[in-house]
Amino acid sequence: MSEPRALVEHFFRHEFGRLVAVLTRSLGVRRLELAEDVVQAALTQALQTWSRRGVPEDAAGWLYRTARNLAIDALRREQIHAKALPHLAEVGDGEGESLPPETHFADEIGDEPLRLLFVCCHEEVPAESRVAIALRMLCGFGTAEIARALLTTEVNVQKRIERARDRLRELEVDFDTPDAAQLRARLDAVLAVVYLLFSQGCYATHGDMPIRRDLCDEARRLARMLAAHPVGDVPVVHALLALMCFHAARFDARVALDGAIVLLEEQDRSAWNWNDVREGMAWLARSAAGDQLTRYHLEAGIAWEHCRAASFADTDWRRIAELYDALDRIAPSPLYSLNRAVAEAYLHGPQAGLDRLAAVPLESVPARYPGWHAVIGEFHFRLGQHAPAASAWQEALRLTAARADQEFLRRRIAACRPDGGEPRVGGTFE
Amino acid sequence: MPKYLLLFRDSTESRAKPSPEEMQALQTAWYAWMQKYSSAIVGGDGLKPSGRVIKAGVVTDGPYVEAKEVIASFSMIQAENLAAAVAIARDCPGQYTGKFAHTIEIRELGGYA
Numbered sequence: 001m002s003e004p005r006a007l008v009e010h011f012f013r014h015e016f017g018r019l020v021a022v023l024t025r026s027l028g029v030r031r032l033e034l035a036e037d038v039v040q041a042a043l044t045q046a047l048q049t050w051s052r053r054g055v056p057e058d059a060a061g062w063l064y065r066t067a068r069n070l071a072i073d074a075l076r077r078e079q080i081h082a083k084a085l086p087h088l089a090e091v092g093d094g095e096g097e098s099l100p101p102e103t104h105f106a107d108e109i110g111d112e113p114l115r116l117l118f119v120c121c122h123e124e125v126p127a128e129s130r131v132a133i134a135l136r137m138l139c140g141f142g143t144a145e146i147a148r149a150l151l152t153t154e155v156n157v158q159k160r161i162e163r164a165r166d167r168l169r170e171l172e173v174d175f176d177t178p179d180a181a182q183l184r185a186r187l188d189a190v191l192a193v194v195y196l197l198f199s200q201g202c203y204a205t206h207g208d209m210p211i212r213r214d215l216c217d218e219a220r221r222l223a224r225m226l227a228a229h230p231v232g233d234v235p236v237v238h239a240l241l242a243l244m245c246f247h248a249a250r251f252d253a254r255v256a257l258d259g260a261i262v263l264l265e266e267q268d269r270s271a272w273n274w275n276d277v278r279e280g281m282a283w284l285a286r287s288a289a290g291d292q293l294t295r296y297h298l299e300a301g302i303a304w305e306h307c308r309a310a311s312f313a314d315t316d317w318r319r320i321a322e323l324y325d326a327l328d329r330i331a332p333s334p335l336y337s338l339n340r341a342v343a344e345a346y347l348h349g350p351q352a353g354l355d356r357l358a359a360v361p362l363e364s365v366p367a368r369y370p371g372w373h374a375v376i377g378e379f380h381f382r383l384g385q386h387a388p389a390a391s392a393w394q395e396a397l398r399l400t401a402a403r404a405d406q407e408f409l410r411r412r413i414a415a416c417r418p419d420g421g422e423p424r425v426g427g428t429f430e
Numbered sequence: 431m432p433k434y435l436l437l438f439r440d441s442t443e444s445r446a447k448p449s450p451e452e453m454q455a456l457q458t459a460w461y462a463w464m465q466k467y468s469s470a471i472v473g474g475d476g477l478k479p480s481g482r483v484i485k486a487g488v489v490t491d492g493p494y495v496e497a498k499e500v501i502a503s504f505s506m507i508q509a510e511n512l513a514a515a516v517a518i519a520r521d522c523p524g525q526y527t528g529k530f531a532h533t534i535e536i537r538e539l540g541g542y543a
Contacts, residue, residue, distance in 0.1 A: 007461075049476025051476070143449075
Protein backbone atom coordinates (compact mmCIF):
# COMPACT_ATOMS: atom_id res chain seq x y z
CA MET A 1 0.00 0.00 0.00
CA SER A 2 1.34 3.41 -0.86
CA GLU A 3 1.70 6.04 1.80
CA PRO A 4 -1.77 7.46 2.57
CA ARG A 5 -2.35 11.11 1.83
CA ALA A 6 -4.05 13.66 4.04
CA LEU A 7 -6.75 15.98 2.76
CA VAL A 8 -6.34 19.73 2.73
CA GLU A 9 -8.31 21.56 5.37
CA HIS A 10 -12.06 21.85 4.73
CA PHE A 11 -11.73 19.70 1.59
CA PHE A 12 -15.03 17.89 2.15
CA ARG A 13 -16.86 21.08 3.03
CA HIS A 14 -15.58 23.05 0.05
CA GLU A 15 -16.10 20.17 -2.35
CA PHE A 16 -19.64 19.79 -1.06
CA GLY A 17 -20.40 23.38 -2.04
CA ARG A 18 -18.67 23.12 -5.37
CA LEU A 19 -20.39 19.85 -6.32
CA VAL A 20 -23.86 20.96 -5.25
CA ALA A 21 -23.42 24.01 -7.46
CA VAL A 22 -22.17 22.01 -10.42
CA LEU A 23 -24.87 19.33 -10.16
CA THR A 24 -27.61 21.91 -9.67
CA ARG A 25 -26.59 23.31 -13.01
CA SER A 26 -27.50 20.00 -14.66
CA LEU A 27 -30.37 18.93 -12.42
CA GLY A 28 -32.09 22.29 -12.17
CA VAL A 29 -32.73 24.42 -9.11
CA ARG A 30 -35.97 22.58 -8.40
CA ARG A 31 -33.95 19.46 -7.70
CA LEU A 32 -31.61 21.22 -5.28
CA GLU A 33 -32.44 18.63 -2.65
CA LEU A 34 -31.51 15.77 -4.94
CA ALA A 35 -28.21 17.45 -5.71
CA GLU A 36 -27.57 17.80 -1.99
CA ASP A 37 -28.45 14.13 -1.29
CA VAL A 38 -26.28 12.90 -4.11
CA VAL A 39 -23.28 14.92 -2.96
CA GLN A 40 -23.79 13.73 0.61
CA ALA A 41 -23.85 10.13 -0.65
CA ALA A 42 -20.70 10.70 -2.70
CA LEU A 43 -18.88 12.03 0.36
CA THR A 44 -20.03 9.01 2.37
CA GLN A 45 -18.74 6.69 -0.31
CA ALA A 46 -15.46 8.59 -0.38
CA LEU A 47 -15.08 8.25 3.37
CA GLN A 48 -15.74 4.50 3.23
CA THR A 49 -13.36 3.95 0.35
CA TRP A 50 -10.56 6.33 1.24
CA SER A 51 -10.49 5.04 4.80
CA ARG A 52 -9.54 1.63 3.41
CA ARG A 53 -7.20 2.39 0.56
CA GLY A 54 -6.11 5.97 1.08
CA VAL A 55 -7.02 9.22 -0.60
CA PRO A 56 -6.61 9.10 -4.40
CA GLU A 57 -4.37 11.52 -6.25
CA ASP A 58 -7.29 13.20 -7.95
CA ALA A 59 -9.59 13.32 -4.92
CA ALA A 60 -11.77 16.11 -6.32
CA GLY A 61 -12.19 14.32 -9.64
CA TRP A 62 -13.03 11.06 -7.85
CA LEU A 63 -15.75 12.83 -5.86
CA TYR A 64 -17.13 14.49 -8.93
CA ARG A 65 -17.35 11.27 -10.93
CA THR A 66 -18.97 9.46 -8.01
CA ALA A 67 -21.51 12.23 -7.47
CA ARG A 68 -22.27 12.43 -11.18
CA ASN A 69 -22.85 8.67 -11.42
CA LEU A 70 -25.07 8.72 -8.36
CA ALA A 71 -27.04 11.57 -9.93
CA ILE A 72 -27.47 9.63 -13.17
CA ASP A 73 -28.65 6.59 -11.17
CA ALA A 74 -31.12 8.73 -9.27
CA LEU A 75 -32.45 10.27 -12.48
CA ARG A 76 -32.81 6.84 -14.07
CA ARG A 77 -34.86 5.74 -11.12
CA GLU A 78 -37.00 8.82 -11.42
CA GLN A 79 -37.12 8.41 -15.19
CA ILE A 80 -36.88 12.09 -15.66
CA HIS A 81 -33.47 11.99 -17.16
CA ALA A 82 -34.44 12.79 -20.70
CA LYS A 83 -33.38 16.42 -20.47
CA ALA A 84 -30.65 16.45 -17.86
CA LEU A 85 -28.97 13.16 -18.63
CA PRO A 86 -27.15 14.07 -21.83
CA HIS A 87 -25.69 17.12 -20.13
CA LEU A 88 -24.51 15.11 -17.13
CA ALA A 89 -23.15 12.31 -19.25
CA GLU A 90 -21.04 14.45 -21.52
CA VAL A 91 -19.23 16.28 -18.75
CA GLY A 92 -15.91 14.82 -17.70
CA ASP A 93 -16.37 11.73 -19.83
CA GLY A 94 -13.84 10.17 -22.11
CA GLU A 95 -10.20 11.06 -22.24
CA GLY A 96 -10.48 13.97 -19.88
CA GLU A 97 -11.10 11.55 -17.00
CA SER A 98 -7.54 11.48 -15.74
CA LEU A 99 -6.84 15.19 -16.03
CA PRO A 100 -6.71 17.25 -12.87
CA PRO A 101 -10.15 18.65 -12.02
CA GLU A 102 -9.12 22.21 -12.79
CA THR A 103 -8.54 21.26 -16.38
CA HIS A 104 -11.43 19.07 -17.15
CA PHE A 105 -14.17 20.97 -15.46
CA ALA A 106 -12.69 24.37 -16.07
CA ASP A 107 -15.93 25.66 -17.54
CA GLU A 108 -18.05 24.42 -14.73
CA ILE A 109 -16.22 25.23 -11.57
CA GLY A 110 -15.51 28.86 -12.31
CA ASP A 111 -19.04 30.20 -12.36
CA GLU A 112 -21.32 27.63 -10.80
CA PRO A 113 -20.90 28.42 -7.11
CA LEU A 114 -21.29 32.08 -7.87
CA ARG A 115 -24.40 31.45 -9.89
CA LEU A 116 -25.86 29.39 -7.05
CA LEU A 117 -25.04 32.20 -4.61
CA PHE A 118 -27.11 34.57 -6.72
CA VAL A 119 -29.90 32.00 -6.94
CA CYS A 120 -29.89 31.67 -3.12
CA CYS A 121 -30.20 35.45 -2.86
CA HIS A 122 -33.29 35.57 -5.08
CA GLU A 123 -35.50 38.44 -3.94
CA GLU A 124 -38.38 36.03 -3.33
CA VAL A 125 -36.35 33.97 -0.86
CA PRO A 126 -36.89 35.30 2.67
CA ALA A 127 -33.81 37.23 3.82
CA GLU A 128 -33.19 34.98 6.85
CA SER A 129 -33.31 31.91 4.63
CA ARG A 130 -30.68 33.26 2.25
CA VAL A 131 -27.80 33.03 4.69
CA ALA A 132 -28.85 29.58 5.88
CA ILE A 133 -29.12 28.08 2.43
CA ALA A 134 -25.92 29.73 1.25
CA LEU A 135 -24.05 28.27 4.22
CA ARG A 136 -25.52 24.85 3.47
CA MET A 137 -25.24 24.70 -0.30
CA LEU A 138 -22.16 26.80 -0.97
CA CYS A 139 -20.09 26.35 2.13
CA GLY A 140 -21.15 22.81 3.05
CA PHE A 141 -21.96 23.53 6.69
CA GLY A 142 -24.12 21.01 8.54
CA THR A 143 -27.39 21.99 10.15
CA ALA A 144 -25.91 22.04 13.66
CA GLU A 145 -22.98 24.15 12.48
CA ILE A 146 -25.28 26.68 10.82
CA ALA A 147 -27.43 26.82 13.95
CA ARG A 148 -24.36 27.65 16.03
CA ALA A 149 -23.18 30.25 13.53
CA LEU A 150 -26.53 32.02 13.28
CA LEU A 151 -27.44 31.67 16.96
CA THR A 152 -30.58 29.74 16.35
CA THR A 153 -31.86 26.20 16.68
CA GLU A 154 -31.31 23.31 14.29
CA VAL A 155 -35.05 23.08 13.74
CA ASN A 156 -35.08 26.71 12.69
CA VAL A 157 -32.18 26.24 10.32
CA GLN A 158 -33.90 23.25 8.78
CA LYS A 159 -37.08 25.29 8.32
CA ARG A 160 -35.24 28.18 6.76
CA ILE A 161 -33.48 25.92 4.29
CA GLU A 162 -36.69 24.13 3.38
CA ARG A 163 -38.50 27.43 2.92
CA ALA A 164 -35.77 28.63 0.58
CA ARG A 165 -35.80 25.37 -1.37
CA ASP A 166 -39.61 25.36 -1.64
CA ARG A 167 -39.66 28.96 -2.76
CA LEU A 168 -37.06 28.35 -5.44
CA ARG A 169 -38.98 25.32 -6.65
CA GLU A 170 -42.27 27.21 -6.80
CA LEU A 171 -40.65 30.04 -8.66
CA GLU A 172 -39.22 27.54 -11.10
CA VAL A 173 -35.98 29.43 -10.99
CA ASP A 174 -33.75 28.27 -13.73
CA PHE A 175 -30.08 28.07 -12.94
CA ASP A 176 -29.26 29.82 -16.17
CA THR A 177 -31.76 32.62 -15.97
CA PRO A 178 -30.04 35.39 -14.08
CA ASP A 179 -28.43 37.49 -16.75
CA ALA A 180 -25.94 40.19 -16.04
CA ALA A 181 -28.64 42.81 -15.36
CA GLN A 182 -30.48 40.58 -12.91
CA LEU A 183 -27.24 39.63 -11.22
CA ARG A 184 -26.44 43.30 -10.74
CA ALA A 185 -29.87 43.90 -9.25
CA ARG A 186 -29.28 41.10 -6.78
CA LEU A 187 -25.74 42.13 -5.90
CA ASP A 188 -26.80 44.09 -2.81
CA ALA A 189 -28.55 41.06 -1.35
CA VAL A 190 -25.52 38.90 -2.09
CA LEU A 191 -23.21 41.38 -0.41
CA ALA A 192 -25.52 41.58 2.61
CA VAL A 193 -25.22 37.80 3.00
CA VAL A 194 -21.44 37.86 2.69
CA TYR A 195 -21.18 40.77 5.13
CA LEU A 196 -23.45 39.02 7.63
CA LEU A 197 -21.35 35.87 7.42
CA PHE A 198 -18.23 37.85 8.09
CA SER A 199 -19.56 39.87 10.99
CA GLN A 200 -21.19 36.81 12.50
CA GLY A 201 -17.74 35.21 12.46
CA CYS A 202 -15.94 38.30 13.65
CA TYR A 203 -18.09 39.19 16.58
CA ALA A 204 -19.16 35.74 17.67
CA THR A 205 -21.69 36.45 20.36
CA HIS A 206 -21.72 32.97 21.72
CA GLY A 207 -19.70 30.11 23.07
CA ASP A 208 -16.00 29.55 23.38
CA MET A 209 -14.51 30.98 20.23
CA PRO A 210 -14.20 34.76 20.15
CA ILE A 211 -13.70 34.67 16.40
CA ARG A 212 -15.17 31.98 14.21
CA ARG A 213 -12.50 31.98 11.58
CA ASP A 214 -14.37 29.51 9.38
CA LEU A 215 -17.20 31.96 8.77
CA CYS A 216 -14.84 34.83 8.11
CA ASP A 217 -12.80 32.71 5.73
CA GLU A 218 -15.93 31.60 3.89
CA ALA A 219 -17.11 35.19 3.54
CA ARG A 220 -13.78 36.21 2.08
CA ARG A 221 -13.73 33.20 -0.20
CA LEU A 222 -17.17 34.08 -1.58
CA ALA A 223 -16.24 37.74 -1.99
CA ARG A 224 -13.02 36.91 -3.81
CA MET A 225 -15.03 34.64 -6.08
CA LEU A 226 -17.38 37.56 -6.72
CA ALA A 227 -14.57 39.95 -7.49
CA ALA A 228 -13.16 37.51 -10.01
CA HIS A 229 -16.38 37.65 -12.03
CA PRO A 230 -17.32 40.57 -14.31
CA VAL A 231 -20.58 41.18 -12.41
CA GLY A 232 -18.82 41.29 -9.04
CA ASP A 233 -15.68 43.10 -10.15
CA VAL A 234 -17.05 46.46 -9.02
CA PRO A 235 -16.00 49.04 -6.39
CA VAL A 236 -18.60 48.05 -3.81
CA VAL A 237 -17.29 44.47 -3.77
CA HIS A 238 -13.71 45.72 -3.57
CA ALA A 239 -14.71 47.87 -0.60
CA LEU A 240 -16.25 44.91 1.19
CA LEU A 241 -13.12 42.86 0.56
CA ALA A 242 -10.92 45.66 1.87
CA LEU A 243 -13.03 45.89 4.99
CA MET A 244 -12.81 42.16 5.60
CA CYS A 245 -9.06 42.03 5.01
CA PHE A 246 -8.35 44.86 7.46
CA HIS A 247 -10.40 43.14 10.14
CA ALA A 248 -8.94 39.73 9.40
CA ALA A 249 -5.43 41.18 9.77
CA ARG A 250 -6.13 41.78 13.44
CA PHE A 251 -7.68 38.39 14.27
CA ASP A 252 -4.61 36.77 15.77
CA ALA A 253 -3.81 39.80 17.88
CA ARG A 254 -7.39 40.10 19.10
CA VAL A 255 -7.36 36.84 21.01
CA ALA A 256 -4.93 36.14 23.84
CA LEU A 257 -3.43 32.71 24.42
CA ASP A 258 -6.02 32.01 27.11
CA GLY A 259 -8.83 32.85 24.65
CA ALA A 260 -9.63 36.23 26.18
CA ILE A 261 -10.27 39.24 23.98
CA VAL A 262 -7.44 41.72 23.67
CA LEU A 263 -8.60 45.27 23.12
CA LEU A 264 -7.29 47.26 20.19
CA GLU A 265 -5.47 49.54 22.61
CA GLU A 266 -3.45 46.65 24.03
CA GLN A 267 -2.89 44.64 20.88
CA ASP A 268 0.58 43.81 19.75
CA ARG A 269 0.56 45.50 16.36
CA SER A 270 3.49 43.45 15.15
CA ALA A 271 1.23 40.39 15.48
CA TRP A 272 -1.14 41.77 12.87
CA ASN A 273 -1.14 39.92 9.59
CA TRP A 274 0.48 42.36 7.20
CA ASN A 275 -0.30 40.22 4.18
CA ASP A 276 -3.97 40.78 4.93
CA VAL A 277 -3.34 44.50 5.39
CA ARG A 278 -1.58 44.66 2.04
CA GLU A 279 -4.38 42.75 0.34
CA GLY A 280 -6.87 45.12 1.96
CA MET A 281 -4.94 48.15 0.70
CA ALA A 282 -5.03 46.80 -2.84
CA TRP A 283 -8.80 46.31 -2.65
CA LEU A 284 -9.27 49.70 -1.02
CA ALA A 285 -7.40 51.37 -3.88
CA ARG A 286 -9.62 49.61 -6.42
CA SER A 287 -12.76 50.46 -4.45
CA ALA A 288 -12.10 54.15 -5.01
CA ALA A 289 -12.93 53.86 -8.72
CA GLY A 290 -16.30 55.34 -9.65
CA ASP A 291 -18.47 57.68 -7.62
CA GLN A 292 -20.28 55.20 -5.41
CA LEU A 293 -19.81 55.64 -1.66
CA THR A 294 -21.30 52.76 0.28
CA ARG A 295 -21.29 51.76 3.92
CA TYR A 296 -18.67 49.17 2.98
CA HIS A 297 -16.40 51.95 1.69
CA LEU A 298 -16.80 53.91 4.91
CA GLU A 299 -16.36 50.89 7.17
CA ALA A 300 -13.29 49.88 5.18
CA GLY A 301 -11.99 53.42 5.64
CA ILE A 302 -12.41 53.15 9.41
CA ALA A 303 -10.76 49.74 9.56
CA TRP A 304 -7.93 51.15 7.46
CA GLU A 305 -7.44 54.05 9.87
CA HIS A 306 -6.91 51.54 12.68
CA CYS A 307 -4.46 49.49 10.62
CA ARG A 308 -2.62 52.60 9.50
CA ALA A 309 -1.88 53.97 12.96
CA ALA A 310 1.61 53.01 14.10
CA SER A 311 0.39 52.85 17.68
CA PHE A 312 -2.92 53.24 19.45
CA ALA A 313 -1.94 56.78 20.44
CA ASP A 314 -1.42 57.62 16.77
CA THR A 315 -5.01 56.75 15.85
CA ASP A 316 -6.63 59.54 13.86
CA TRP A 317 -9.86 59.80 15.86
CA ARG A 318 -10.92 62.93 14.05
CA ARG A 319 -10.91 61.11 10.73
CA ILE A 320 -12.68 58.11 12.28
CA ALA A 321 -15.35 60.38 13.78
CA GLU A 322 -15.94 61.92 10.33
CA LEU A 323 -16.33 58.49 8.78
CA TYR A 324 -18.85 57.45 11.43
CA ASP A 325 -20.77 60.66 10.83
CA ALA A 326 -20.88 59.83 7.14
CA LEU A 327 -22.05 56.30 7.93
CA ASP A 328 -24.77 57.62 10.16
CA ARG A 329 -26.03 59.73 7.26
CA ILE A 330 -26.24 56.91 4.71
CA ALA A 331 -27.13 53.98 6.97
CA PRO A 332 -28.16 55.16 10.44
CA SER A 333 -27.56 52.54 13.11
CA PRO A 334 -27.22 52.72 16.91
CA LEU A 335 -23.99 50.75 16.59
CA TYR A 336 -22.50 53.54 14.50
CA SER A 337 -23.65 56.02 17.16
CA LEU A 338 -21.92 53.91 19.77
CA ASN A 339 -18.64 53.83 17.89
CA ARG A 340 -18.96 57.51 17.09
CA ALA A 341 -19.26 58.15 20.85
CA VAL A 342 -16.08 56.17 21.45
CA ALA A 343 -14.26 58.31 18.89
CA GLU A 344 -15.70 61.39 20.62
CA ALA A 345 -14.36 60.16 23.96
CA TYR A 346 -10.87 59.81 22.54
CA LEU A 347 -11.10 63.28 21.07
CA HIS A 348 -12.72 65.17 23.94
CA GLY A 349 -12.73 62.86 26.96
CA PRO A 350 -15.11 60.26 28.41
CA GLN A 351 -17.75 62.80 29.47
CA ALA A 352 -18.14 63.88 25.84
CA GLY A 353 -18.66 60.22 24.95
CA LEU A 354 -21.31 59.81 27.63
CA ASP A 355 -23.07 62.97 26.44
CA ARG A 356 -23.23 61.58 22.92
CA LEU A 357 -24.78 58.34 24.10
CA ALA A 358 -27.24 60.24 26.30
CA ALA A 359 -28.37 62.11 23.18
CA VAL A 360 -29.39 58.91 21.39
CA PRO A 361 -33.20 58.74 21.46
CA LEU A 362 -34.40 56.16 23.94
CA GLU A 363 -36.27 54.15 21.32
CA SER A 364 -33.05 53.69 19.32
CA VAL A 365 -30.97 52.44 22.24
CA PRO A 366 -30.02 48.81 21.66
CA ALA A 367 -30.68 47.91 25.29
CA ARG A 368 -30.03 44.23 24.73
CA TYR A 369 -26.67 44.75 23.06
CA PRO A 370 -23.94 44.08 25.65
CA GLY A 371 -21.41 46.34 23.89
CA TRP A 372 -23.61 49.36 24.54
CA HIS A 373 -23.46 48.88 28.31
CA ALA A 374 -19.81 47.89 28.24
CA VAL A 375 -18.84 51.18 26.62
CA ILE A 376 -20.95 53.19 29.07
CA GLY A 377 -19.17 51.31 31.87
CA GLU A 378 -15.82 52.21 30.36
CA PHE A 379 -16.67 55.92 30.12
CA HIS A 380 -17.79 56.02 33.76
CA PHE A 381 -14.74 54.10 34.87
CA ARG A 382 -12.42 56.54 33.18
CA LEU A 383 -14.20 59.38 34.91
CA GLY A 384 -13.49 57.65 38.22
CA GLN A 385 -17.20 56.87 38.70
CA HIS A 386 -16.76 53.27 39.78
CA ALA A 387 -20.27 52.54 41.03
CA PRO A 388 -22.09 53.38 37.73
CA ALA A 389 -19.25 51.70 35.83
CA ALA A 390 -19.74 48.46 37.75
CA SER A 391 -23.51 48.47 37.26
CA ALA A 392 -23.22 49.08 33.50
CA TRP A 393 -20.72 46.23 33.23
CA GLN A 394 -23.01 43.99 35.30
CA GLU A 395 -25.74 44.66 32.77
CA ALA A 396 -23.37 43.88 29.88
CA LEU A 397 -22.31 40.67 31.62
CA ARG A 398 -25.94 39.67 32.05
CA LEU A 399 -26.53 40.05 28.30
CA THR A 400 -23.45 38.44 26.85
CA ALA A 401 -23.20 34.75 26.02
CA ALA A 402 -19.63 34.73 24.71
CA ARG A 403 -17.25 33.29 27.25
CA ALA A 404 -14.32 35.51 26.30
CA ASP A 405 -16.48 38.63 26.75
CA GLN A 406 -17.80 37.38 30.08
CA GLU A 407 -14.28 36.83 31.37
CA PHE A 408 -13.27 40.30 30.19
CA LEU A 409 -16.25 41.93 31.90
CA ARG A 410 -15.64 40.08 35.17
CA ARG A 411 -12.12 41.47 35.24
CA ARG A 412 -13.41 44.97 34.59
CA ILE A 413 -16.02 44.67 37.35
CA ALA A 414 -13.35 43.44 39.76
CA ALA A 415 -11.30 46.54 38.93
CA CYS A 416 -14.17 48.70 40.22
CA ARG A 417 -13.81 47.39 43.75
CA PRO A 418 -11.67 49.54 46.05
CA ASP A 419 -9.13 46.69 46.22
CA GLY A 420 -9.47 46.05 42.49
CA GLY A 421 -5.78 46.72 42.01
CA GLU A 422 -4.39 48.57 39.03
CA PRO A 423 -7.21 50.12 37.05
CA ARG A 424 -6.35 48.75 33.63
CA VAL A 425 -6.88 50.96 30.68
CA GLY A 426 -9.76 49.78 28.62
CA GLY A 427 -10.61 50.65 25.09
CA THR A 428 -13.18 50.48 22.42
CA PHE A 429 -15.29 47.46 21.81
CA GLU A 430 -13.92 47.65 18.35
CA MET B 431 1.90 -14.27 9.14
CA PRO B 432 -1.83 -15.00 9.14
CA LYS B 433 -4.11 -12.64 7.25
CA TYR B 434 -7.40 -11.32 8.51
CA LEU B 435 -10.37 -9.79 6.77
CA LEU B 436 -12.05 -6.90 8.53
CA LEU B 437 -15.62 -6.44 7.38
CA PHE B 438 -17.11 -3.06 8.21
CA ARG B 439 -20.87 -3.10 8.49
CA ASP B 440 -22.62 0.26 8.52
CA SER B 441 -26.10 0.72 9.88
CA THR B 442 -28.76 1.55 7.30
CA GLU B 443 -30.90 3.46 9.78
CA SER B 444 -31.27 7.01 8.67
CA ARG B 445 -29.68 9.04 11.40
CA ALA B 446 -28.65 12.64 11.48
CA LYS B 447 -26.41 13.09 8.47
CA PRO B 448 -22.84 13.85 9.42
CA SER B 449 -21.71 17.22 8.12
CA PRO B 450 -18.85 17.38 5.63
CA GLU B 451 -16.62 18.81 8.33
CA GLU B 452 -17.43 15.89 10.65
CA MET B 453 -16.70 13.48 7.83
CA GLN B 454 -13.39 15.10 7.24
CA ALA B 455 -12.49 14.83 10.92
CA LEU B 456 -13.19 11.11 10.65
CA GLN B 457 -11.18 10.83 7.45
CA THR B 458 -8.27 12.48 9.25
CA ALA B 459 -8.55 9.94 12.05
CA TRP B 460 -8.55 7.11 9.49
CA TYR B 461 -5.48 8.61 7.88
CA ALA B 462 -3.70 8.35 11.23
CA TRP B 463 -4.90 4.75 11.63
CA MET B 464 -3.61 3.82 8.18
CA GLN B 465 -0.24 5.37 8.92
CA LYS B 466 0.03 3.70 12.30
CA TYR B 467 -0.67 0.23 10.86
CA SER B 468 0.77 0.70 7.39
CA SER B 469 2.97 -2.40 7.79
CA ALA B 470 -0.02 -4.54 8.81
CA ILE B 471 -2.51 -3.33 6.19
CA VAL B 472 -2.43 -5.42 3.07
CA GLY B 473 -5.30 -3.77 1.22
CA GLY B 474 -8.94 -2.87 1.29
CA ASP B 475 -11.64 -0.87 -0.43
CA GLY B 476 -15.06 0.65 -0.04
CA LEU B 477 -18.10 -0.87 -1.70
CA LYS B 478 -20.60 0.94 -3.88
CA PRO B 479 -24.04 0.87 -2.33
CA SER B 480 -25.94 -0.83 -5.12
CA GLY B 481 -25.44 -4.41 -6.24
CA ARG B 482 -27.31 -7.63 -6.77
CA VAL B 483 -28.21 -10.48 -4.48
CA ILE B 484 -28.70 -13.99 -5.86
CA LYS B 485 -30.63 -16.33 -3.64
CA ALA B 486 -31.94 -19.69 -4.82
CA GLY B 487 -31.26 -18.60 -8.35
CA VAL B 488 -33.33 -15.43 -8.02
CA VAL B 489 -31.51 -12.17 -8.72
CA THR B 490 -32.68 -9.08 -6.84
CA ASP B 491 -31.40 -5.59 -6.29
CA GLY B 492 -29.54 -5.45 -3.09
CA PRO B 493 -28.51 -5.52 -0.47
CA TYR B 494 -30.19 -2.51 0.99
CA VAL B 495 -33.90 -3.13 1.35
CA GLU B 496 -34.34 -5.49 4.26
CA ALA B 497 -30.90 -5.41 5.83
CA LYS B 498 -30.33 -3.43 9.02
CA GLU B 499 -26.63 -3.31 8.31
CA VAL B 500 -24.75 -3.55 5.06
CA ILE B 501 -21.12 -4.26 4.40
CA ALA B 502 -19.76 -0.90 3.36
CA SER B 503 -16.06 -1.64 3.18
CA PHE B 504 -13.35 -4.13 4.05
CA SER B 505 -9.69 -4.23 4.94
CA MET B 506 -7.20 -7.03 4.73
CA ILE B 507 -4.53 -7.01 7.39
CA GLN B 508 -1.80 -9.31 8.59
CA ALA B 509 -1.16 -9.91 12.28
CA GLU B 510 0.57 -12.37 14.59
CA ASN B 511 -2.69 -13.85 15.78
CA LEU B 512 -6.38 -13.11 16.22
CA ALA B 513 -5.79 -11.10 19.37
CA ALA B 514 -3.37 -8.82 17.53
CA ALA B 515 -5.86 -8.41 14.67
CA VAL B 516 -8.60 -7.52 17.14
CA ALA B 517 -6.33 -4.92 18.72
CA ILE B 518 -5.79 -3.24 15.34
CA ALA B 519 -9.54 -3.29 14.62
CA ARG B 520 -10.36 -1.89 18.05
CA ASP B 521 -8.10 1.03 17.24
CA CYS B 522 -10.22 2.01 14.22
CA PRO B 523 -11.72 5.49 14.52
CA GLY B 524 -15.36 6.26 14.90
CA GLN B 525 -16.57 3.23 16.81
CA TYR B 526 -17.87 5.06 19.81
CA THR B 527 -19.57 8.04 18.25
CA GLY B 528 -23.24 7.44 17.56
CA LYS B 529 -23.40 9.04 14.12
CA PHE B 530 -20.75 6.84 12.52
CA ALA B 531 -20.96 3.68 14.58
CA HIS B 532 -20.23 0.54 12.65
CA THR B 533 -19.73 -3.14 13.39
CA ILE B 534 -16.44 -4.77 12.51
CA GLU B 535 -16.25 -8.47 11.86
CA ILE B 536 -12.77 -9.97 12.05
CA ARG B 537 -12.15 -13.25 10.21
CA GLU B 538 -8.96 -15.15 9.64
CA LEU B 539 -8.35 -16.23 6.06
CA GLY B 540 -8.33 -19.99 5.49
CA GLY B 541 -5.36 -19.75 3.19
CA TYR B 542 -2.44 -22.14 2.82
CA ALA B 543 0.26 -19.78 3.93
